[in-house]
Amino acid sequence: MCNLYRQRSGPQTIMDLAQALRSNVGNLEPRDIYPDYAAPIVRTGADGVRELVEARWGMPSPRNILMEKTGKRADKLRAKGRIIDPAEFASMLELEPDTGITNVRRTDSRHWQPDLTPANRCLVPFTAFSEPGRDGDGKYQPIWFKLNVDDPDPLAFFAGIHRLDWTGVRRAKTGRETIDLMAFLTTEPSEPVKSVHPKAMPVILTEPDDIETWMTAPWEIAKELQRALPDDALVVI
Numbered sequence: 001m002c003n004l005y006r007q008r009s010g011p012q013t014i015m016d017l018a019q020a021l022r023s024n025v026g027n028l029e030p031r032d033i034y035p036d037y038a039a040p041i042v043r044t045g046a047d048g049v050r051e052l053v054e055a056r057w058g059m060p061s062p063r064n065i066l067m068e069k070t071g072k073r074a075d076k077l078r079a080k081g082r083i084i085d086p087a088e089f090a091s092m093l094e095l096e097p098d099t100g101i102t103n104v105r106r107t108d109s110r111h112w113q114p115d116l117t118p119a120n121r122c123l124v125p126f127t128a129f130s131e132p133g134r135d136g137d138g139k140y141q142p143i144w145f146k147l148n149v150d151d152p153d154p155l156a157f158f159a160g161i162h163r164l165d166w167t168g169v170r171r172a173k174t175g176r177e178t179i180d181l182m183a184f185l186t187t188e189p190s191e192p193v194k195s196v197h198p199k200a201m202p203v204i205l206t207e208p209d210d211i212e213t214w215m216t217a218p219w220e221i222a223k224e225l226q227r228a229l230p231d232d233a234l235v236v237i
Contacts, residue, residue, distance in 0.1 A: 002186070002202050003102055004142055005129035006032050007040065009155040014125045015052055017155055018042040018211060022051040033057060033126075035102045036170060041182050042123040043162055044215065055122075055162050055182040056170070058100020062111040070096045095176075097169045103186045104161065105200060107226060115161040116219050123211060124158035124184050128237060131197035143196045147206065148235045158184035159203040159214050159225055190228035192236055204229055 008030035011023050020042050033039045038054045045051045070093045074084045084092075104112060114120065130142035147154040162182040169176050189201035203226050205211050214222055 002129050002131060002184075002200075003035050004032060005126045005158075005202075006030075006144070007125055008127045008153040009125055011040075011052055013155055014040065014042065017208075018050065018052070018123050018125075018157070018215075019208075020050040020052050022049050024051060024053045036099060039182065040125055041160060041162060042125070042157075042215075043121075044119060050215070053180070055180040056100070057182060058102050058170075059104065059115065059161065059163060059181050059183040060166055060168065061098050061101055062109070066093060066096045066098060095169050095172075097172050099170065100181065100183070102183050103200065103202070104183050105186045107185065107223065112161070115163060116222075118216050118218075118222075120161050120163065121214055121222070122160040122162040122182055123205065123215065124160040124182060125155060126158060127153040127155060129158075129202060131193060131201070133196050144237045145193060145234045146237050148233055157205045157211060157214075159205055160184040185226050187226050187228050190233070191231040192234060193228075196236075201228060203227070206233075 011025055011028055015023060022045065025040055028040055035057050037057060039057050040052060041055050042050060042052050070089065074089055074092060078084055106112065107116060128144050128146040130144045133141050133143035135141040147156055160182050162180065164180050165178050166181050167176060167178045185203040186200040187203050189197060193201040205214055205225065210225055214225055
């Protein structure tokens, strides 16, 4: 699961490759991006203009996941003798922190269907991404990948989805807030990612036609892009 990636391209470079016409991000600091932090995305604005904006990384979790987490909290309170009636459980559920889903694989899930329309698709720019690996002592160590080209920081896009004006609790200390969210699709891995993380890799778009298809085509066509790059299209850095 990719939960750390790097973005070092400037706004104009991103806009040029994505054919975006408007930017709302100002200058972009080259940095590593972690879950639940703001990250640049390219989306189609309400007026139909393709724009570069920012959104927090992590789409809303399915309701059954939040129900399970709330149920565990309620069970702990019941074990201490507290009575949790349906109204209080509903209130607890509403305030359950949702750290979000960063990687989306099951696009056949009903939970993701509303987010797969062209209006909810986006491009997530990156220059490198990591998968969890281990060093010689067995300790966690991220393994970084980039496109297999001469450029040390080549720009590409993850095939992303986004949601506007989500309202909920991300972190207990900040309470309810209304924010824009995003995540990106994953698929079966190819090499060299497969040797490090055999379960999945991000869906990566590098060709202008694929970028345009992702942003505009019906899902029956766009879904064919949920596939890995050819072996050796990426390299370890």
